[in-house]
Amino acid sequence: MYKFTVLGLLLAVVCVITGEYVCNGDSHLGNCSKSDLEALFDFKNGLNDPENRLSSWQGSGCCQWHGIGCNNSTGAVIMIDLHNPYPITSESSSSKYGFWNLSGDISPSLPKLKSLEHLDLSLNTFNDISIPKFLGSLKNLRYLNLSKAGFSGLIPASLGNISSLQFLDVSTEFASLSSDSLQWVAGLVSLKHLAMNEVDLSMIDSGFLGIMNRLSFLNELYLSGCQLSGSILSLNSVNVTSLSVLDLSFNSFGPGFPV
Numbered sequence: 001m002y003k004f005t006v007l008g009l010l011l012a013v014v015c016v017i018t019g020e021y022v023c024n025g026d027s028h029l030g031n032c033s034k035s036d037l038e039a040l041f042d043f044k045n046g047l048n049d050p051e052n053r054l055s056s057w058q059g060s061g062c063c064q065w066h067g068i069g070c071n072n073s074t075g076a077v078i079m080i081d082l083h084n085p086y087p088i089t090s091e092s093s094s095s096k097y098g099f100w101n102l103s104g105d106i107s108p109s110l111p112k113l114k115s116l117e118h119l120d121l122s123l124n125t126f127n128d129i130s131i132p133k134f135l136g137s138l139k140n141l142r143y144l145n146l147s148k149a150g151f152s153g154l155i156p157a158s159l160g161n162i163s164s165l166q167f168l169d170v171s172t173e174f175a176s177l178s179s180d181s182l183q184w185v186a187g188l189v190s191l192k193h194l195a196m197n198e199v200d201l202s203m204i205d206s207g208f209l210g211i212m213n214r215l216s217f218l219n220e221l222y223l224s225g226c227q228l229s230g231s232i233l234s235l236n237s238v239n240v241t242s243l244s245v246l247d248l249s250f251n252s253f254g255p256g257f258p259v
């Protein structure tokens, strides 16, 4: 018993040292399908990665690559998690932070990852490119996090095609992203968590709360700092019974705002 624990601890230490290479399952699970592999190489080639975060992205064992997760039984790529764990924050301007950021372009090959369920690119520095429309064809996505990743412009309505999506975070900074209608959100029928903090929603109409009402699994809704104004909200129309968190802070509702 004790020996196993020590062994487990040793393995964990080895995992940390080797960058998880030996820890993501049996080696026979390492190879992914040729089409997934090609899609990932295309994706890598579009990225600007000066810190070599993606140095493990070579060879054919893509299930072992940093940030990649596969279905253990099929070998299909189901997860890409390349969020930046060392973002620049207002508290830390030291060079220790912000050194792991990726930028560049998102390859249109990405939707070839047919089984992808989880995509996290948060806290990177995609310099003012727009959120690609083709992300809307990742039909199996359940989790999409593009929070503070440097995207700008209109959020593409095509995201509303991802009917399996449960978590969507497109929070931004300085209103870099905007949306002129939230009609597309109506297509996200599985949605449990929607975060659009600081997205410029000053142009949306009052229909958007009706849309939220129809999302029967919606549990958390974050619309902080979205430039929503009192006039567009008749909040007595909020009847989302599934909702347990509603964050509307830092908007400019009038004094008559019903709570």
Ligand SMILES: *[C@@H]1O[C@H](CO)[C@@H](O)[C@H](O)[C@H]1NC(C)=O
Binding pocket: 023, 024, 025, 026, 071, 072
């Ligand atoms: C896949 O296998 C690895 C190693 O055996 C395990 O840690 C992980 O939890 C498994 N993942 C799933 C989704 O079953």
Ligand SMILES: *[C@@H]1O[C@H](CO)[C@@H](O)[C@H](O)[C@H]1NC(C)=O
Binding pocket: 027, 028, 031, 060, 061
């Ligand atoms: C993985 O792919 C490499 C290169 O194509 C091949 O040499 C190796 O035998 C494969 N491994 C398994 C377990 O299929």
Ligand SMILES: *[C@@H]1O[C@H](CO)[C@@H](O)[C@H](O)[C@H]1NC(C)=O
Binding pocket: 071, 072, 073, 074
């Ligand atoms: C792996 O894929 C199989 C076949 O598609 C599926 O039944 C299973 O639920 C998947 N496992 C996970 C952990 O996603």
Ligand SMILES: *[C@@H]1O[C@H](CO)[C@@H](O)[C@H](O)[C@H]1NC(C)=O
Binding pocket: 048, 049, 050, 088, 098, 099, 101, 102, 103, 104, 125
């Ligand atoms: C990472 O962020 C810093 C600070 O914003 C920026 O100067 C640098 O160009 C970024 N690196 C990449 C690869 O985008």
Ligand SMILES: *[C@@H]1O[C@H](CO)[C@@H](O)[C@H](O)[C@H]1NC(C)=O
Binding pocket: 083, 122, 123, 145, 146, 147, 167, 168, 169, 193, 195
């Ligand atoms: C998205 O990523 C950010 C930064 O990594 C994190 O703080 C946030 O909780 C994530 N959102 C969701 C819905 O998981």
Ligand SMILES: *[C@@H]1O[C@H](CO)[C@@H](O)[C@H](O)[C@H]1NC(C)=O
Binding pocket: 136, 157, 158, 159, 160, 161, 184
């Ligand atoms: C995806 O969404 C866009 C915009 O809402 C729509 O025009 C397009 O037909 C949709 N595509 C698919 C495959 O559903």
Ligand SMILES: *[C@@H]1O[C@H](CO)[C@@H](O)[C@H](O)[C@H]1NC(C)=O
Binding pocket: 210, 213, 214, 239
């Ligand atoms: C909640 O809102 C939906 C959509 O706007 C509406 O169809 C339904 O009747 C409302 N339910 C209640 C209890 O007000």
